[in-house]
Amino acid sequence: MMVGWIVGLLLLSQQNVAPDRITIDEKSGQIMADLERGAYSINYLDVPLIDNERLHQLTDEVTKKIFRKPKNAIINDAGAIVKEVAGVQLNQKAFVESFYKHFYGEGPMTFEVPQKPIYPKVDSELLASIRVNPIGYYVTYFNSNNHHRYNNIKLATQAINNYVVQPNETFSFNRVVGERTRGRGYMSAKVIVRGEFSEGIGGGICQISSTLYNAADRAGLTIVERFSHSRSVPYVPSGRDATVNWGGPDFSFKNNYNQPILIRAHAMPGRVYVSLLSSDSINHKPRHVPSASESLPEEINAGTDVGQPVP
Structure with missing residues (x-):
């Protein structure tokens, strides 16, 4: 009661x-x-x-x-x-x-x-101090007439541009770029570039991860995770690619230096440019990395293969 x-x-x-x-x-x-x-x-x-x-x-x-x-x-x-x-x-x-x-x-x-x-992790004072010393860069080329692929490339470069990797931090491409969906503006890139199967939605993203990989390797950073395509791709020398797919392969590297690293990435008509910068006090040890060919990759219609998993 x-x-x-x-x-x-x-x-x-x-x-x-x-x-x-x-x-x-x-x-x-x-x-x-x-x-x-x-x-x-x-x-x-x-x-x-x-x-x-x-x-x-x-x-x-x-x-x-x-x-x-x-x-x-x-x-x-x-x-x-x-x-x-x-x-x-x-x-x-x-x-x-x-x-x-x-x-x-x-x-x-x-x-x-x-x-x-x-408080944000990156303030203007930190940014001003780490934009002064280029420690690694890489340029790759593509056919900008393929508008869907160009769109995806621009979105991925915007996602990694201005990202600061702190000392001992591991950068994950998939985590930073996020899922490639129509809702986020990604399109279906209906091409195969000499054997590189597109992701379907988000096709072309692997060119950004591969460009970043070569810039990071050239800067002497520690490569944590990288997978090559099952076929060679034309936008980087053989064996110098880094395939990525949401829920699948990732590309990651660790900042093994005692200074933050700034990623600058730009997609212009026909080329992708990734530059890594830091402060004047960084003591980096660069590696030799072969440059990419300036020849535009050959593209063919993927037909019914579009949307198949990345090999």
């Missing part, structure tokens, strides 16, 4: 309560919470208690609502450094403390939501 009475009070306390409001002032960045006590109360013997499960749900919801990812400093197409932007996350401990204070206080439960900044 007692249990049924308590459950009834609990259900009654959660009826007809006003919805919570979390408002964000875009100009000032101030975030206000306007909450209804009844939504978080368990009344037992006239003593108001906090429903901790509802409070946890609220904290999770506010955390998701106000989260803003930080933006690293980058070098734009004009060569100028674009300053970093700090992100924002909920200060959960301070939020719960403020909730308790206002719940057991008088008046409405309206208070400023406590935030704390998320």
